[in-house]
Amino acid sequence: MLENVNDLINNPHFANSIPFIWKGLQLTLIVTFTGVIIGFIIGSIFGLARLSKNKLLYAIATIYIELVRGTPILVQALFLYFAVSDFFGINFDAVTAGIIAIAINAGAYIAEIVRGGVESIDKGQREAGRSIGLKASQTMQYIIWPQAFKRIIPPLGNQFIISLKDTSIFAVISLSEMTYLMRQYVSTTGETFAPYVMLCFGYLIITIPAMVLLRWIERRLDV
DSSP: OHHHHHHTTTTHHHHHTTTHHHHHHHHHHHHHHHHHHHHHHHHHHHHHTTTOOOOHHHHHHHHHHHHHHHHHHHHHIIIIIIIHHHHHHOOOOOHHHHHHHHHHHHHHHHHHHHHHHHHSSSSSHHHHHHTOOOOHHHIIIIIIHHOOOOOHHHHOOOHHHHHHHGGGGGGGTTTHHHHHHHHHHHHHHHHOOHHHHHHHHHHHHHHHHHHHHHHHHHHTTTT
């Protein structure tokens, strides 16, 4: 048993796979950060549209949210990378398709996070804003949104971690993130255990600090 453990620790494939993890890690972070930031903008717009009394805006937001949440992100990525090219003649490279897929997917979930955050603010806050002469948009900007944003920080952090892990499925569109590069390493060496252990570490070195940072922010903001 001890010899087996030593053999695993001394397995050269642990060290040999690190450059693949490092290279893929950079692209994984770029796709995730860019996609989630765009997704936050999309989610904020559609989340507020979902709260609108305008029936057209409400309908558009509802269709987008339910359509995206009702289909897997893998299907969305395949659609962007292959179907859009075939049908519309628009060719996305793998990185662009990955970023768009993350943005669209995260945007739908963030829209619901935003809606829930705004709705959680006591209605008396809105009435107080109107009573001091603020317009509806000013009440939202200066009173409702700052409080709602504080409350949605935890679910936004969770969405970031979910989106980061979702990037692993973009190996199917040849996006050179960590999982794709590690699959290439495995296919050329025939070794599976050490590379996939390192792949797990690759994700954990991002997700664990992100979760620790998220808990710290929650304590600091008392949310």
